[in-house]
Amino acid sequence: MFHIAAYSMSEQKGNLKKTAVLILGAPGAGKGTQGAVLGKIPRFYHYSSGDVFRQLDTRTELGQKFIEYSKRGELVPDELTIQLMVSHMDDLVTTHQYKPDVDILVLDGIPRNVDQAKMLDQHIEIHQVFHLSCPDREELARRMRKRALKEQRLDDASDVVIQNRIRTYEESTKPILDYYGSDRRCDIDATQSPARVLYEILERLQELESYQQIASLTI
């Protein structure tokens, strides 16, 4: 099933790899905040896997799977996650909300482990990894508890789940940094103000050749 959907994304849309940057960081590091702002800028499209999961109808099988895994602070299985992304991206392309030839994808929350990164390699080219670094785990937990109250997030509600999510990040997600290598990596101190973090991301983006090319297009 995954292979059929994956085939359709690359083949139907001309087989070009999609240009993307990845925001990587522990839960609570500020990926969603930065992704949402960047997504407001013309020629950027913010794709948050967590948001797409949260929008699922909870009566569906996939919606139930999401609840089952996320409430324990675990990742949804890779095949399901990639399959959802591939079909969601196909819809976004078909409805012209995201234009792969002129938009840069801002990936937030996906890929979340090396296996997912490998699966996405055939469709997407990651030009830069913004690593929002926050070694202070207590600060991350504090941000998640605050978010649980404001956004009613089940997965941020208990200390056990919070610790599990941070552990999952350390064990499964952080190795992605080595997978993409130091050339594509940009470390940013996530304990700075959100405006300062944004400033540093934008500063680096200006230097990216892929961004300069897209920004120079007259559309």
Ligand code: ADP
């Ligand atoms: P945060 O922003 O706090 O890091 P997200 O909103 O990205 O968290 O994700 C919430 C939950 O959704 C995760 O804990 C996980 O269960 C599920 N999820 C999101 N993205 C992925 C992914 N790429 N692979 C597997 N599960 C995912």
